[in-house]
Amino acid sequence: MLEIFKLKKFYITLVIFIGIIFIILVNFNRTYQAKTEILVIFKSEKAIENSDQILENLKLISQSLPFYEKVLADNEDAQEELILELPDYKKEKYWREIVKMERIGESSGLEITAVSQDAYSAQVLSTQTVKSLIGSIGAYYDIENDLAIRIISPAVTQNSFSGSYFYLILESIFAGFVLAFVLNYFLQSLEKETLQKKSTRILPWVYKETPNNTPARNATHSVAGGEIKQNDTEKKMIFTVKKVEPIFTKKATAPANLPIAENNIFEISKADEIEEKNLTLSHEATPEEVKERLNKLLSGKL
Known part of the structure; x- marks a missing residue:
């Protein structure tokens, strides 16, 4: 292994x-951000003195659950069926994660950022949050004498990454x-x-x-000239060769007009007769005959 x-x-x-895998995880954690900038104008001296507190109050109002429900009631495109079925504390937690309001430096401007999985939903949330804030601020402040809200920059959508590159x-x-x-x-x-x-x-x-x-x-x-031993057992290949003798068959009769040779035309010499007498048929020796010949050879009788 x-x-x-x-x-x-x-x-x-x-x-x-x-x-x-890294590319897949980056795309899976990719989100869209829509940012809208607004300017809070303080009209009265009292509002100017309490400007910091008013800005913090506006941020607090935008993060509340009643305000989220007002955004959903004002625009149906901002609604999500799965979120509507959650209990109230989970709805409020989800709302604070997808919409945030931050102060721009030391000015009286506020930046509203909405996060969603698609660009259209992020833009709808950001735009509708500003509209709902302008519509509901009159319940807390005198918008005719104390303050007013103006949109500086409409919603601008861009790609974002919600995860951590290190963990990815x-x-x-x-x-x-x-x-x-x-x-x-x-x-x-x-x-x-x-x-x-x-x-x-x-x-x-x-x-x-x-x-x-x-x-x-x-x-x-003696014929093989050697032997191969393995685990006290002799192993050798025995090859047999079959002797093929030609067989002559009569395929056609001789013509009748050919002369007939006499029986003594080819004389057999005496040497050939002696050789024929001494000629014996050869056959393959049996194991008993081989053993008998070896015993005679060892005893000197052969």
Whole structure:
């Protein structure tokens, strides 16, 4: 199993998997932000003296659950069915996560940021939050004598990332390592199985085993000129050659007008007659005959 870490293709697949997983996680955590800037104008001296407190109060009002319900009632496009089914404390937590209001420096301007999975929803939330704030501020302040709200910049939507790149890199490395290891382990097991099947093919020859000190062993030892030993058992290949004698058959009759030779036209010499008398038929010796000849040879009788 540790051999996988020595393979070059393991590190190639590891880098590829890490890159693919990182891109997928970045796109999964990608969101859209819509920002709208407003300016709070203080009209009376009393409002100017309490400007910081008024700005903090506006931020607090925009983060409340009644204000979120007013935004949903004013614009149906801002509604989400899954969020509406949640209890009130979860709705308020969700609202504070997707819409935030921050003061711009030391000025009296406020920036409202709405976050959503798609650009249209983010723009709707940001724009409707400003409209609902202008419509509900009259319930807390005198908008004719104390203050007024003007839109400086309409909603501007841009891509954003809601996660942490550090944790995404760690997750990508871990997931890429697991996938690369599993893939290379599977490929290595498949290669080993294929090589094992090739190595177990049956050889196209067969050998015969004969024990030591047998007539067959003694008869073939002098001819083979050697012997192969393995675990006190002699193993040798015995090859047999079949002698094929030609067979002549009569295919056609001789013409009737050919002369007939006399019987004594070819005389047989006496040497040929003696050779024919001494000629004996040869046959394959049996194990008993081989043993008898070897005994005679050893005793000096032959």
